[in-house]
Amino acid sequence: MAYSEPLGYFLTWTTYGTWLPGDERGSFMKPGVWKGPDAHRRMMSQLLMTENAITLDLRQRQEVEATIARHCEIRQWHLSAVNCRSNHVHVVVTAPDIDREDVMDQFKAWCTRHLKTLARQLKQIDRAERKKWWTRGGSKPFLYTDAELYSATKYVLEEQEGERFKEP
Numbered sequence: 001m002a003y004s005e006p007l008g009y010f011l012t013w014t015t016y017g018t019w020l021p022g023d024e025r026g027s028f029m030k031p032g033v034w035k036g037p038d039a040h041r042r043m044m045s046q047l048l049m050t051e052n053a054i055t056l057d058l059r060q061r062q063e064v065e066a067t068i069a070r071h072c073e074i075r076q077w078h079l080s081a082v083n084c085r086s087n088h089v090h091v092v093v094t095a096p097d098i099d100r101e102d103v104m105d106q107f108k109a110w111c112t113r114h115l116k117t118l119a120r121q122l123k124q125i126d127r128a129e130r131k132k133w134w135t136r137g138g139s140k141p142f143l144y145t146d147a148e149l150y151s152a153t154k155y156v157l158e159e160q161e162g163e164r165f166k167e168p
Contacts, residue, residue, distance in 0.1 A: 006142035008080060008094040010152040011104050013138030017053025018087035020045040051132050055086045059122075060115055064089060067114045068107055077103070080149065081156035090156040092149065100140040108134045 019025065022041030026034060035041075056064065064084040068091060072079040080092040089111075095103045112133045119127035143149045 005096075006144050007146070007149045008078070008092055008143045008152075009100040009103060010141050010143055010148075010156075011091040011093065011100065011107070011138060012088060012140075013104060013108065014088045014135045015054045015056060015086075016051060016132040016135055017046075017049050018055060019135070020049075051130055054127075054130065054133060056084065056115075057086075060084075060118065061086065063114050063118050064111045067111050071107065071110050075106075081153040083156045083160055085160060090160070092143070092152045092156055100142070104138055104140060 020042050021035070022038035022043075022045055024037045024042075026036045061084040065082050068082045068084075068089075069079055071077075072093060075095065077096075078094040080094065081090070082092075083090045089107075091107065093103060115133060116128050116130075119125075143152055
């Protein structure tokens with residue numbers, strides 16, 4: 001059954017510097033515009049980076065998932081699934097009356113704050129002081145049907161490479 005309003009959002013974003021434009025896996029230039037690998041574009045993107053690429057360790061991944069779950073509780077959003085990997089995050093969430101861009105921005109902001117706090121606690125000074133944890137934007141498709149919501153949730157929880165919370 002399709003609804004006139006989306007049942008939720010399937011949000012995905014990457015960690016800073018881990019999937020640059022021109023990457024050998026290809027990349028989206030903007031929604032719906034896919035570009036294949038381009039070594040020159042990737043090199044130019046690397047030159048524009050202001051910090052090193054970041055991957056998340058086990059503890060950081062757990063912190064990201066806990067932060068997203070807590071934020072959903074506070075905002076009274078329904079969290080169907082969250083899966084933080086070493087270089088990207090997937091979230092399936094229902095957040096009525098708020099734009100999906102704002103939902104993603106809130107998740108990124110709160111996760112950044114908590115990751116910096118964790119880094120300070122662990123005395124990881126380089127991570128505590130970093131400014132960029134995430135790439136700009138991300139993927140934010142609407143989920144209009146029960147089947148789409150189920151499929152996105154299943155993908156996030158069951159179809160990612162490797163086991164959850166094992167080191168990559």
